[in-house]
């Protein structure tokens with residue numbers, strides 16, 4: 001397998017609005033991030049992925065961009081951004097930027113022009129259609145509830161928006177649009193950034209004619225992995241990406257491992273890896289993410305194993321268990337109460353010992369958890385608020401809706417970073433744009449840094465181990481004890497070495513029995529989340545609640 005720096009890296013995702021506020025206006029900003037660079041260096045991460053910091057009216061917290069080459073006033077200036085990049089580079093870290101080019105803001109100059117008249121030179125930068133029998137041009141639905149079309153009086157036509165009404169989709173069929181995007185990307189790369197995370201990049205090509213969905217299911221079949229998506233990405237790679245030593249990760253909604261190989265296959269000339277959503281859907285029902293559904297460990301193991309084995313040697317995996325759109329991993333897959341630290345460390349062990357590049361989302365390294373705000377008014381996320389209205393109008397019970405939000409709402413991940421036990425968790429001296437999680441006195445970075453046994457130092461150790469042992473990065477994955485409903489165990493193989501990972505996924509103690517036995521000359525217990533004798537025979541183990549162990553065998 002070809003060695004690459006982006007395979008060996010650990011990425012840390014920053015959601016700037018919620019990371020650190022430097023001027024007391026309640027909104028995180030670039031100066032705030034700069035003040036925490038030594039914290040990131042202490043943790044040991046290699047790459048920072050910065051969520052959008054561009055000019056934006058913030059209908060979707062920066063994912064609606066009105067100027068791709070300017071910095072949002074609330075976050076600071078271009079000079080601040082340059083200082084951030086320099087500060088990262090000085091410390092040996094890299095920076096990847098969020099690239100949001102499936103859509104722009106409706107306040108982008110292109111769209112302001114586009115909506116003026118049908119013959120405006122920018123008309124064709126977006127996707128405009130006349131209505132059909134006085135209704136929307138087709139039956140496609142928005143990810144944020146309702147139709148994906150909005151009527152615009154000025155020219156008596158509709159425009160397409162797969163996300164909010166303030167996020168019109170760009171028309172990738174138009175070569176001029178593609179040229180603008182490539183030039184803008186080149187401009188950022190020439191400023192010295194180290195790559196891009198590409199927002200919903202597998203939605204950029206739509207079926208010509210924009211037909212109705214075949215089964216009333218919202219139209220995904222006509223824009224997920226659309227007909228020209230690979231052509232566009234290969235063009236982008238040729239024109240831009242291939243000219244730089246960078247990393248690229250494409251957010252790819254609803255992709256299978258086979259699709260992922262098309263986007264990220266080593267011989268494809270497209271991207272380095274994709275974020276797939278399959279694992280994130282494990283607790284969703286047929287109606288989607290808000291239908292919270294129980295899941296079994298065997299299902300999860302099957303999903304993980306599928307991605308590990310199908311991509312092996314063909315494409316590179318990205319490994320994440322949460323991000324700014326998902327609930328906190330600890331509340332979702334672990335135990336955010338009694339076994340907070342144990343389960344946070346167990347999940348961290350999984351994140352760092354699979355084949356792929358691990359992505360840590362801010363606050364994960366100190367075990368931040370989901371939040372339960374009593375009133376809907378306390379929530380800020382457009383997806384959550386739109387769903388709330390939509391479900392209310394369809395007659396759902398308020399208490400049920402709130403339970404869905406508690407389990408799945410995006411604001412779970414967006415509460416301010418908990419730096420210390422001072423008011424507002426040390427995030428701001430003012431009033432935060434979204435309330436802090438009331439558990440900040442217990443869970444915060446200062447406390448974690450003062451406790452050698454904290455979740456933070458466990459992450460740090462995992463990151464260090466990855467640097468020391470190639471097998472953790474490159475080894476081939478094999479699932480063990482497939483039908484076990486409580487233990488997730490696997491090996492990684494690399495040359496004459498083996499890594500053995502044993503994870504108890506639940507609070508009940510569990511008996512682990514390894515079959516068939518592994519022959520080895522030497523063994524080393526690389527890491528674990530409990531005191532354990534390195535000499536213990538790992539073929540039969542009594543595992544404690546959420547116990548995790550990683551052995552290296554030779």
Ligand code: TEU
Nearest residue numbers: 060063100143163199200253289325383
């Ligand atoms: O998300 C795309 C996406 O489809 C989902 O993750 C989405 O957030 C939602 O939860 C679906 O139920 C990306 C960004 O990560 C997200 O923050 C943006 O809101 C979205 O694109 C639009 O740019």
Ligand code: CA
Nearest residue numbers: 021023027029
């Ligand atoms: Ca601020």
